[in-house]
Amino acid sequence: xxxxxxxxxxxxxxxxxxxxxxxxxxxxxxxxxxxxxxxxxxxxxxxxxxxxxxxxxxxxxxxxxxxxxxxxxxxxxxxxxxxx
Amino acid sequence: xxxxxxxxxxxxxxxxxxxxxxxxxxxxxxxxxxxxxxxxxxxxxxxxxxxxxxxxxxxxxxxxxxxxxxxxxxxxxxxxxxxxxxxxxxxxx
Numbered sequence: 582x583x584x585x586x587x588x589x590x591x592x593x594x595x596x597x598x599x600x601x602x603x604x605x606x607x608x609x610x611x612x613x614x615x616x617x618x619x620x621x622x623x624x625x626x627x628x629x630x631x632x633x634x635x636x637x638x639x640x641x642x643x644x645x646x647x648x649x650x651x652x653x654x655x656x657x658x659x660x661x662x663x664x665x
Numbered sequence: 666x667x668x669x670x671x672x673x674x675x676x677x678x679x680x681x682x683x684x685x686x687x688x689x690x691x692x693x694x695x696x697x698x699x700x701x702x703x704x705x706x707x708x709x710x711x712x713x714x715x716x717x718x719x720x721x722x723x724x725x726x727x728x729x730x731x732x733x734x735x736x737x738x739x740x741x742x743x744x745x746x747x748x749x750x751x752x753x754x755x756x757x758x
Binding site (some may be wrong): 593597600601604605607611612614615616618619622623625628629631632636637640641643644645648661 | 681740747
Protein backbone atom coordinates (compact mmCIF):
# COMPACT_ATOMS: atom_id res chain seq x y z
CA UNK A 582 0.00 0.00 0.00
CA UNK A 583 2.75 2.44 0.96
CA UNK A 584 4.47 2.02 -2.39
CA UNK A 585 1.38 3.35 -4.16
CA UNK A 586 1.52 6.68 -2.38
CA UNK A 587 3.91 9.38 -3.55
CA UNK A 588 5.94 11.17 -0.86
CA UNK A 589 3.99 14.39 -1.40
CA UNK A 590 0.64 12.63 -1.01
CA UNK A 591 1.87 10.87 2.12
CA UNK A 592 2.89 14.19 3.65
CA UNK A 593 -0.52 15.61 2.84
CA UNK A 594 -2.24 12.65 4.53
CA UNK A 595 -0.15 13.18 7.65
CA UNK A 596 -0.93 16.87 7.68
CA UNK A 597 -4.67 16.26 7.35
CA UNK A 598 -4.53 13.63 10.08
CA UNK A 599 -2.72 16.00 12.41
CA UNK A 600 -5.11 18.84 11.61
CA UNK A 601 -8.10 16.64 12.39
CA UNK A 602 -6.61 15.44 15.68
CA UNK A 603 -5.77 19.01 16.67
CA UNK A 604 -9.32 20.15 15.99
CA UNK A 605 -10.80 17.23 17.90
CA UNK A 606 -8.53 17.99 20.84
CA UNK A 607 -9.58 21.65 20.93
CA UNK A 608 -13.26 20.79 20.75
CA UNK A 609 -12.87 18.22 23.51
CA UNK A 610 -10.93 20.68 25.67
CA UNK A 611 -13.66 23.29 25.23
CA UNK A 612 -16.40 20.78 26.06
CA UNK A 613 -14.66 19.52 29.19
CA UNK A 614 -13.98 23.09 30.32
CA UNK A 615 -17.59 24.09 29.72
CA UNK A 616 -19.04 21.14 31.60
CA UNK A 617 -16.59 21.40 34.48
CA UNK A 618 -17.15 25.13 34.96
CA UNK A 619 -20.93 24.78 34.68
CA UNK A 620 -20.88 22.15 37.40
CA UNK A 621 -18.66 24.26 39.66
CA UNK A 622 -20.18 27.70 39.09
CA UNK A 623 -23.87 27.41 38.35
CA UNK A 624 -26.42 26.84 41.10
CA UNK A 625 -28.38 23.78 40.06
CA UNK A 626 -31.66 24.98 41.54
CA UNK A 627 -32.21 27.21 38.46
CA UNK A 628 -34.21 29.96 40.14
CA UNK A 629 -33.92 32.07 36.97
CA UNK A 630 -32.62 31.56 33.45
CA UNK A 631 -30.05 34.40 33.56
CA UNK A 632 -26.55 33.88 34.89
CA UNK A 633 -26.16 36.07 37.99
CA UNK A 634 -23.16 38.24 38.82
CA UNK A 635 -21.53 35.68 41.09
CA UNK A 636 -21.94 32.93 38.53
CA UNK A 637 -20.45 35.11 35.78
CA UNK A 638 -17.41 35.99 37.89
CA UNK A 639 -16.94 32.37 38.85
CA UNK A 640 -17.15 31.24 35.21
CA UNK A 641 -14.47 33.70 34.10
CA UNK A 642 -12.11 32.61 36.86
CA UNK A 643 -12.89 28.94 36.34
CA UNK A 644 -12.04 29.15 32.63
CA UNK A 645 -8.77 30.91 33.39
CA UNK A 646 -7.76 28.40 36.07
CA UNK A 647 -8.76 25.43 33.93
CA UNK A 648 -6.59 26.83 31.14
CA UNK A 649 -3.63 27.19 33.49
CA UNK A 650 -4.10 23.67 34.85
CA UNK A 651 -4.18 22.34 31.29
CA UNK A 652 -0.89 24.07 30.52
CA UNK A 653 0.70 23.05 33.80
CA UNK A 654 -0.20 19.38 33.43
CA UNK A 655 0.96 19.51 29.81
CA UNK A 656 4.33 20.85 30.93
CA UNK A 657 4.70 18.20 33.62
CA UNK A 658 3.84 15.39 31.21
CA UNK A 659 6.05 16.84 28.51
CA UNK A 660 9.03 17.17 30.83
CA UNK A 661 9.25 13.40 31.05
CA UNK A 662 8.55 13.38 34.74
CA UNK A 663 6.62 10.32 35.84
CA UNK A 664 2.96 10.84 36.84
CA UNK A 665 3.80 9.75 40.38
CA UNK B 666 -16.08 25.53 16.41
CA UNK B 667 -14.26 28.82 16.15
CA UNK B 668 -14.33 30.57 12.81
CA UNK B 669 -10.61 31.21 12.74
CA UNK B 670 -10.19 27.67 11.44
CA UNK B 671 -12.32 28.54 8.45
CA UNK B 672 -10.25 31.61 7.59
CA UNK B 673 -7.17 29.45 7.04
CA UNK B 674 -9.00 27.45 4.40
CA UNK B 675 -8.79 30.18 1.77
CA UNK B 676 -5.14 29.55 1.02
CA UNK B 677 -5.67 25.87 0.24
CA UNK B 678 -6.19 24.35 -3.21
CA UNK B 679 -9.85 23.60 -3.97
CA UNK B 680 -9.81 19.84 -3.32
CA UNK B 681 -8.06 20.28 0.02
CA UNK B 682 -10.39 23.11 0.95
CA UNK B 683 -13.34 20.82 0.24
CA UNK B 684 -11.87 18.06 2.35
CA UNK B 685 -11.12 20.36 5.29
CA UNK B 686 -14.63 21.78 5.14
CA UNK B 687 -16.15 18.29 5.25
CA UNK B 688 -13.95 17.43 8.22
CA UNK B 689 -15.02 20.56 10.09
CA UNK B 690 -18.70 19.97 9.29
CA UNK B 691 -18.56 16.42 10.60
CA UNK B 692 -16.81 17.56 13.75
CA UNK B 693 -19.45 20.24 14.23
CA UNK B 694 -22.33 17.79 13.83
CA UNK B 695 -20.76 15.33 16.24
CA UNK B 696 -20.10 18.11 18.72
CA UNK B 697 -23.67 19.42 18.55
CA UNK B 698 -25.18 15.99 19.12
CA UNK B 699 -22.84 15.35 22.03
CA UNK B 700 -23.75 18.68 23.60
CA UNK B 701 -27.47 17.95 23.14
CA UNK B 702 -27.15 14.56 24.85
CA UNK B 703 -25.11 15.85 27.76
CA UNK B 704 -27.46 18.81 28.28
CA UNK B 705 -30.48 16.48 28.40
CA UNK B 706 -28.69 14.32 30.95
CA UNK B 707 -27.64 17.31 33.09
CA UNK B 708 -31.04 18.99 33.12
CA UNK B 709 -32.93 15.75 33.69
CA UNK B 710 -30.71 14.85 36.65
CA UNK B 711 -31.06 18.32 38.17
CA UNK B 712 -34.76 18.84 37.54
CA UNK B 713 -36.56 15.51 37.76
CA UNK B 714 -36.68 13.78 41.14
CA UNK B 715 -40.15 12.29 41.57
CA UNK B 716 -42.06 9.82 39.42
CA UNK B 717 -45.63 10.02 40.66
CA UNK B 718 -46.64 10.99 37.14
CA UNK B 719 -45.30 9.98 33.77
CA UNK B 720 -45.79 13.45 32.28
CA UNK B 721 -43.44 16.30 33.07
CA UNK B 722 -44.86 18.50 35.83
CA UNK B 723 -45.03 22.29 35.56
CA UNK B 724 -42.18 23.08 37.90
CA UNK B 725 -40.05 20.38 36.29
CA UNK B 726 -40.57 21.92 32.87
CA UNK B 727 -39.74 25.38 34.21
CA UNK B 728 -36.58 24.01 35.78
CA UNK B 729 -35.50 22.28 32.56
CA UNK B 730 -36.07 25.46 30.53
CA UNK B 731 -33.99 27.51 32.95
CA UNK B 732 -31.30 24.85 33.10
CA UNK B 733 -30.98 24.73 29.31
CA UNK B 734 -31.04 28.52 28.92
CA UNK B 735 -28.42 28.97 31.62
CA UNK B 736 -26.19 26.38 30.04
CA UNK B 737 -26.36 28.02 26.62
CA UNK B 738 -25.50 31.42 28.11
CA UNK B 739 -22.74 29.81 30.12
CA UNK B 740 -21.36 28.11 27.02
CA UNK B 741 -21.29 31.40 25.12
CA UNK B 742 -19.43 33.10 27.95
CA UNK B 743 -16.91 30.27 28.23
CA UNK B 744 -16.42 30.50 24.47
CA UNK B 745 -15.55 34.19 24.70
CA UNK B 746 -13.05 33.65 27.51
CA UNK B 747 -11.58 30.62 25.74
CA UNK B 748 -11.03 32.70 22.62
CA UNK B 749 -9.28 35.38 24.67
CA UNK B 750 -6.95 32.82 26.23
CA UNK B 751 -6.15 31.36 22.84
CA UNK B 752 -5.08 34.79 21.67
CA UNK B 753 -2.81 35.14 24.67
CA UNK B 754 -4.72 38.05 26.18
CA UNK B 755 -3.82 38.84 29.76
CA UNK B 756 -6.69 38.54 32.21
CA UNK B 757 -7.24 39.96 35.66
CA UNK B 758 -7.73 37.82 38.73
